Amino acid sequence: xxxxxxxxxxxxxxxxxxxxxxxxxxxxxxxxxxxxxxxxxxxxxxxxxxxxxxxxxxxxxxxxxxxxxxxxxxxxxxxxxxxxxxxxxxxxxxxxxxxxxxxxxxxxxxxxxxxxxxxxxxxxxxxxxxxxxxxxxxxxxxxxxxxxxxxxxxxxxxxxxxxxxxxxxxxxxxxxxxxxxxxxxxxxxxxxxxxxxxxxxxxxxxxxxxxxxxxxxxxxxxxxxxxxxxxxxxxxxxxxxxxxxxxxxxxxxxxxxxxxxxxxxxxxxxxxxxxxxxxxxxxxxxxxxxxxxxxxxxxxxxxxxxxxxxxxxxxxxxxxxxxxxxxxxxxxxxxxxxxxxxxxxxxxxxxxxxxx
Amino acid sequence: xxxxxxxxxxxxxxxxxxxxxxxxxxxxxxxxxxxxxxxxxxxxxxxxxxxxxxxxxxxxxxxxxxxxxxxxxxxxxxxxxxxxxxxxxxxxxxxxxxxxxxxxx
Numbered sequence: 001x002x003x004x005x006x007x008x009x010x011x012x013x014x015x016x017x018x019x020x021x022x023x024x025x026x027x028x029x030x031x032x033x034x035x036x037x038x039x040x041x042x043x044x045x046x047x048x049x050x051x052x053x054x055x056x057x058x059x060x061x062x063x064x065x066x067x068x069x070x071x072x073x074x075x076x077x078x079x080x081x082x083x084x085x086x087x088x089x090x091x092x093x094x095x096x097x098x099x100x101x102x103x104x105x106x107x108x109x110x111x112x113x114x115x116x117x118x119x120x121x122x123x124x125x126x127x128x129x130x131x132x133x134x135x136x137x138x139x140x141x142x143x144x145x146x147x148x149x150x151x152x153x154x155x156x157x158x159x160x161x162x163x164x165x166x167x168x169x170x171x172x173x174x175x176x177x178x179x180x181x182x183x184x185x186x187x188x189x190x191x192x193x194x195x196x197x198x199x200x201x202x203x204x205x206x207x208x209x210x211x212x213x214x215x216x217x218x219x220x221x222x223x224x225x226x227x228x229x230x231x232x233x234x235x236x237x238x239x240x241x242x243x244x245x246x247x248x249x250x251x252x253x254x255x256x257x258x259x260x261x262x263x264x265x266x267x268x269x270x271x272x273x274x275x276x277x278x279x280x281x282x283x284x285x286x287x288x289x290x291x292x293x294x295x296x297x298x299x300x301x302x303x304x305x306x307x308x309x310x311x312x313x314x315x316x317x318x319x320x321x322x323x324x325x326x327x328x329x330x331x332x333x334x335x336x337x338x339x340x341x342x343x344x345x346x347x348x349x350x351x352x353x354x355x356x
Numbered sequence: 357x358x359x360x361x362x363x364x365x366x367x368x369x370x371x372x373x374x375x376x377x378x379x380x381x382x383x384x385x386x387x388x389x390x391x392x393x394x395x396x397x398x399x400x401x402x403x404x405x406x407x408x409x410x411x412x413x414x415x416x417x418x419x420x421x422x423x424x425x426x427x428x429x430x431x432x433x434x435x436x437x438x439x440x441x442x443x444x445x446x447x448x449x450x451x452x453x454x455x456x457x458x459x460x461x
Binding site: 058061062065066068069072073074076081083084085087088091092094095098099101102105106108109166167170171174175177178181182184185186188189192195196198202207212226227228229230232233236237240243244247250251253254 | 360361364375378379380384387388391392394395398399401402404405406407408409410412413414415416417419420422423424425426427429430432433434436437440443
């Protein structure tokens with residue numbers, strides 16, 4: 001009778017243990033969540049930096065014009081004319097920050113690896129299997145006269161399966177809900193930032209000025225944008241700066257005493273600015289593509305989580321995928337983009353005042 | 357009424373006309389007027405181009421609020437994890453009780 005009772009208990013715990021083992025985070029999904037979080041974080045930093053560098057390019061163009069007026073004996077208006085208001089920048093920083101917090105929370109909630117993020121949520125999740133259980137030792141329990149050594153060990157181990165059984169299914173279902181709920185906002189955020197980057201020229205004779213966040217992301221490349229946004233502003237700033245340098249060159253040629261080295265410096269500066277203009281526009285275009293890829297990557301994540309934990313495809317509009325692995329493609333593109341953008345965006349930081 | 361697109365076209369034409377000016381034939385005062393005109397046209401162009409960005413600022417706020425709604429879901433997971441940890445402690449107690457029962461059998 002006693003042996004039968006003990007076996008029953010043992011079978012029960014072993015079942016829970018085996019079930020618990022199957023419930024932990026899926027390593028493939030953990031990798032995807034980590035990749036997308038890293039990509040979103042890098043993307044947010046790069047986008048924010050683009051607003052900064054656009055403002056710097058604008059300021060450099062104005063300074064060059066004003067300095068030349070001073071050099072010619074004029075007294076120009078030196079009132080500072082910023083492009084973006086503090087309110088405009090704060091609204092963009094808030095959404096970029098919300099995207100970063102979202103992705104960090106996702107990592108913390110789903111991952112239970114020891115190198116997870118440092119926020120409090122992850123600390124609690126990382127503590128699973130629960131600390132009190134993980135400290136259990138077979139020696140603490142005097143069951144030797146009832147169970148042999150291996151049976152005792154199995155009994156203790158099964159408790160970690162029991163703890164997973166209590167927590168993971170509830171958590172995974174909630175993560176699916178969060179992913180599905182957040183997706184429309186991720187898509188709208190990407191659309192808004194994409195439109196902010198804009199275009200350096202009108203894309204048709206009847207381009208659209210009044211575009212909003214409700215643009216479908218997979219149709220965004222087909223939009224006929226009007227000249228404007230950060231790319232338009234950057235192009236105008238570089239063009240204006242180049243124009244002033246060309247005037248400087250004409251004036252240098254009028255003055256016979258101007259040293260050849262000065263003319264060389266001006267020509268060098270013209271080349272650098274022209275190159276910077278092309279590189280910046282290309283970088284912002286890549287950023288627009290990365291924003292679209294972020295949405296595709298997130299959509300892939302929603303689908304993968306839904307299939308694994310909810311047993312169905314999420315109620316999201318299907319998007320055409322250009323890649324079998326949009327998450328890896330997104331994180332790889334952003335990594336490359338953020339490195340080149342960082343080097344390029346330092347242009348105005350290293351320039352001397354007279355060169356601006 | 358002039359559309360934004362039309363306004364931009366006019367401003368670009370004005371800028372191109374100024375850009376074509378040969379400064380070598382201009383007296384100093386005219387050079388200064390040219391530079392000032394270029395600055396004014398440039399600022400007008402930038403104002404037009406930035407307008408499409410600033411018009412979206414309010415929309416950013418709404419989307420940000422929507423995205424922040426996910427935080428309540430993450431908070432729930434955090435609370436469950438805490439609660440599950442407490443359950444783990446309870447199970448620990450149960451096991452010790454079970455150990456006692458088994459030792460008496």
